[in-house]
Amino acid sequence: MEIPVKKNETYIVDIIDQGYxxxxxxxxxxxxxxxxxxxxxxxxxxxxxxxxxxxxxxxVLEIIKPSKDRTETECSTYQKxxxxxxxxxxxxxxxNLKREIVQNLVNRTLENKxxxxxxxxxxxxxxxxxxxxYPIGYDKQGNITTGVxxxxxxxxxxxxxxxxxxxVSEYMAKSVVRFLQENKISxxxxxxxxxxxxxxxIKIGKKSKEVMCVFVVNQKEIPKERELVDYLLKNFAKEYxxxxxxxxxxxxxxxxxxxxxxxxxxxxxxxxxxxxxxGDYTFKISPMSxxxxxxxxxxxxxxxxxxxxxxxxxxxxxxxxxxIGTIGIYASAFAKxxxxxxxxxxxxxxxxxxxxxxxxxxxx
Numbered sequence: 001m002e003i004p005v006k007k008n009e010t011y012i013v014d015i016i017d018q019g020y021x022x023x024x025x026x027x028x029x030x031x032x033x034x035x036x037x038x039x040x041x042x043x044x045x046x047x048x049x050x051x052x053x054x055x056x057x058x059x060v061l062e063i064i065k066p067s068k069d070r071t072e073t074e075c076s077t078y079q080k081x082x083x084x085x086x087x088x089x090x091x092x093x094x095x096n097l098k099r100e101i102v103q104n105l106v107n108r109t110l111e112n113k114x115x116x117x118x119x120x121x122x123x124x125x126x127x128x129x130x131x132x133x134y135p136i137g138y139d140k141q142g143n144i145t146t147g148v149x150x151x152x153x154x155x156x157x158x159x160x161x162x163x164x165x166x167x168v169s170e171y172m173a174k175s176v177v178r179f180l181q182e183n184k185i186s187x188x189x190x191x192x193x194x195x196x197x198x199x200x201x202i203k204i205g206k207k208s209k210e211v212m213c214v215f216v217v218n219q220k221e222i223p224k225e226r227e228l229v230d231y232l233l234k235n236f237a238k239e240y241x242x243x244x245x246x247x248x249x250x251x252x253x254x255x256x257x258x259x260x261x262x263x264x265x266x267x268x269x270x271x272x273x274x275x276x277x278x279g280d281y282t283f284k285i286s287p288m289s290x291x292x293x294x295x296x297x298x299x300x301x302x303x304x305x306x307x308x309x310x311x312x313x314x315x316x317x318x319x320x321x322x323x324i325g326t327i328g329i330y331a332s333a334f335a336k337x338x339x340x341x342x343x344x345x346x347x348x349x350x351x352x353x354x355x356x357x358x359x360x361x362x363x364x
Contacts, residue, residue: 004029005048005056012064015042020101022086022094026058033058036151037079037088039067069093074163081157083148084164095119120300125164130204130276131293132169133260134159136177136187136197144180144187146173146200154190168240169202172213175235176200179228188218193256196222201251201260203285205276206295210246211236212274214287216253216260225250229269246274249287261288273350278302281329281358288346290323302330311335325351328363338363 005011005028013026015038024038026046032055038044043065046058063070073087086094095118103116122128137156139145147158159170180187180197188198199216213232215222222228229248236245247270253262265272265287273286279299285291292298305327311317311334319328322340324347332338332355340363342348355363 003051003053003056004031005033005051007048007051010045010047010061011058012043012045013058015040015044018097018100020105022089022097031056035060036085038063039069039089039093042067042070076160077148077157080150081148081159083162087163091121091125095121120297120304122294122297127164127166128296129165129169129293130206130295131291132165132173132202134169134173134200134202136180136199138187138189144177144197146177166202166204168204168211168243171239172202172211172232172236173200175232176213176215176228179224179231183224183227185223190256194218198253199260201287203274203287203291204243205274205285207277208275209243210274210276211243212247212249212285212287213245214249214251214261214265215268216251216262218254220252220266222250225268233269246270247272251287278326279330281326281354283324283326283329283354284350284357285324286346286350288344289350290344290347292326298326302327306331306334322351323347325354325363329354329358329360332360332363336362340364 011028013028013033015024015026017025018040019025019034024035024040026033026035034055035046035058037060042063044060045062045064047061048056048058050057069089071088071090075087078084078087099116099119106114106116134146135149135156136144136146145156145158147156149155150157162170185197186195188195196217196219197215198218201214201216203212232248233245248268249272250266250268251261252264273284275282275284278295283291311331313336315335317331317335317338319331319338319340322328322342325340328338328340340351
């Protein structure tokens, strides 16, 4: 088949469907073109960025006929940032799209077709994330900066009031960068594998209001380490008196890798972990442990999962990839016995403590 489009040329196309990552799909003479930032039933002008034998990638230049589901995004960095992909659609439309994506996957693989129920959305889908991982690097002027990686690159887009991250997370990351700038402490340069600060990771207990800050660094020693800790503790207490900066941890990662956290943690302040509540249960969260990033929806998710599983009192439940044991602990009230299985040792240690903290004896 001869490719009917050429790279760096423009075309007028109709968007006939959405891909599983939310991208728009157009066709020219049966040839598929993927376009980010457009919606089914829109007509738009696109620029072809890349072609392959089977498909092409295009960039939208102009929306000629907008969808009824299109909305103006309230985020100033949305077009550049890789953190969100559906902000050009109204929220109800994104929920419908997610249902359709799962429905298509189910229909493709199952002989006995099932109907996927409507996606359960949030009442307020803003500032809900309890974990943020901000890269530290340099902008084009050579200044230390933080933010979010641009889509499909490692270029850092500075953040300005992210709509999904907690404001505390953004404040903490910017505070660290300010200290680094004032004290001429270096950021990590990936291409050279040198420099000190790689990432700042923040975890927040939504109900406990406890905060953890993790410095991910490329060497064991941080210049003015004690001064940095004191700087954060002092200023955070003034800015967010209703929250508590419970612990600050240094994580050592000297590998030239895309993996954010290394294997060694050194506690600089506090006990190295925070607590939070999900439903009636309390959970201990450490730097390495996985904890659902949307705690509001997690409670709904777990309740729906438990109800759907129809666990009986004589059942034995396996919680695979259990992390710190959250859903297994939820399920323990309904089952005879629960076994949690996980490869991360620190997560299992936390899971054991969480079972003990919640006085649960039928989980292992």
